[in-house]
Amino acid sequence: MRTSFLFLFIILTIYAAQSQPIRDTGKPPVTNSAIRSWSxxxxxxxxxxxxxxxxxxxxYLQPAFAADSSxxxxxxxxxxxxxxxxDKQASEVCNLRILQLDSNNISALSYLVNLNKDDAHVIAMVYALRLIRLQPNKAAWWRTMGDLFRRSNEIDSAIIYHRHAYELAPTDSKNAVALGDxxxxxxxxxxxxxxxxxxxARDSxxxxxxxxxxxxxxxxxxxxAAIAPGEKIRQLNVPILNALTWLALSYYNLGKYPECVSTCEYMQYNGFDIESIYYYxxxxxxxxxxxxxxxxxxxxCLNKAISHTAEWYYNDLGSxxxxxxxxKAAVAHYDTAYFLFKEPLMLYNCGRISETALKNPGLARKYFALYLKTAHPTSAEEKKAYNYVRSHWARRK
Structure with a gap:
């Protein structure tokens, strides 16, 4: 079924290549005989x-192309x-034109694979299959087809092509990595x-x-088994986030906590300022x-996990x-806002509600005492609140 499907696409692609016009440059045709002979x-x-x-x-090349498009x-x-x-579209048009002139042109087929591999896997497979048929002993084309099947999430088919590429050239690390992955x-x-x-064993x-x-x-x-390859990556001093994360977690799962810390610090030193690393x-x-x-x-971690705009939300929830x-819910939300973002006014709000609404002077005293230690009032409203707390609660036991 797949062979028939690919064969149909080969026919359609050849037809498209033969009928595809070259990009119109917007320039008038060149008729000067001197230019026609120029290369x-x-x-x-x-x-x-x-x-x-x-x-x-x-x-520079356009006049030569206009003079001789073949x-x-x-x-x-x-x-x-x-x-x-x-300009991938222009490149594709040129490569299709080359196939019109030379249907077995390896370079054009290779470019057409690359030009279509991201958005048109099946079309790319058509060209990759032609490369395999033209050069069946070249491992790179089998690996290319395997990569295309992986992109299409057809892993079983990918393994078949990657395994053949590996058998053709087992010492090429690219084939080993592709098959291994x-x-x-x-x-x-x-x-x-x-x-x-x-x-x-060949290239440690x-x-x-x-x-x-x-x-x-x-x-x-x-x-x-993860430790040796992970430490070699560190030894090479080429920080690879995923690999070093697996190393840190492997140390953690083995109960080697100092080594886990060391790996996390190494990642932070190399610029990986990431929440999960601090968490590990x-x-x-x-x-x-x-x-x-x-x-x-x-x-x-909390500072990285929660947006600073969340302070507004907790403040508004409290209000x-x-x-x-x-x-009680209001105090809880103001308290959370202070815990996360250290805004002293949230402590004042907690103390104010505890004093006036909850009638809990002990709780109010706790919040006001911490407020006086942390507050740095600047606005008139903040200074008014600060002066009230200082005059009414500063000496209370």
Missing amino acids: PDKNVVMDYFQNQQFAEAID NINTLSWLAYANYMNE ALIEKKLYHQADSVLDAGL MNLSLLRSRIHSAYLAQDFA EARAYSKMKEYKKSNDLLAI NFEELKDY
Whole structure:
């Protein structure tokens, strides 16, 4: 069924390639015989490419294309320049034109795979299949097809193509990683480890192999096996967030809490200012009974987890509950607002309600005492509240 489907697409694609017009540049046709005989200088084109001047290269090549739209060299350069200039549609048109002239052009087929792999997996598969048929012993094309099946979430088919690529070129780490990752996705961890370990035996510091190996170990809950590849990544000093997170959690699950803390601090030092990392570190400190450090880190987590606009919401909730005469709920929301955002006026609100509505002088005294320690009034209204508390509650026992 799939073969028939792909074969149909091959026919349709060839037909589309043969009928697709080249982009209209908006320029009048060139008739001057001197221009018709002109051809671009390869050295000039290469200089443009080397200097990343792709728009200039396109302008340079357009007269040659207008003079001879069947010159494969000119089309290939235009295809590349447009691709690098992020005009994928123009690049696709050039590559389709090349296929009109040379249906077995490897470069054009390869570009067409890349141009369609994100948005049109099936069309990309058509071109990948043609590459496989043209060069059946080239592992890269089998790996390409496997990648396309993974993008389509067809993992079983991806494994078939990745396995064949690996069999063709087992020493190429790209094939080992691609097959290993597909096997991991199917939870075939032992098979993945066998492939990845063979690759690491040849190249023990390959980052891609190390990352896949720690991923497999972590998902399989073989936390001890995650340590060696994770530490090698640290050794290489190339911070990879996912891999180092798996390392930190593996240490935690093994009860190696100082090592978990060290890994989290390493990630923070390398710019990963992320809530979850502080949380893992806080949990490790808690296991080490260093509760003060754990609480400080949890406070950072709360600060990152809750938007500062939440203060407005808690304040408004408190105000609404006060209007509804649900004073305990009002105090609870003002108290939460202070706990999260340390705004002293929230303490004043708690004390005020405790004094006037709840008739609880002990609770009011607690809130007012903390308010006096933390308040720094600036506005007239804040100064009025501060002076009231200081004059009425500062000396109360």
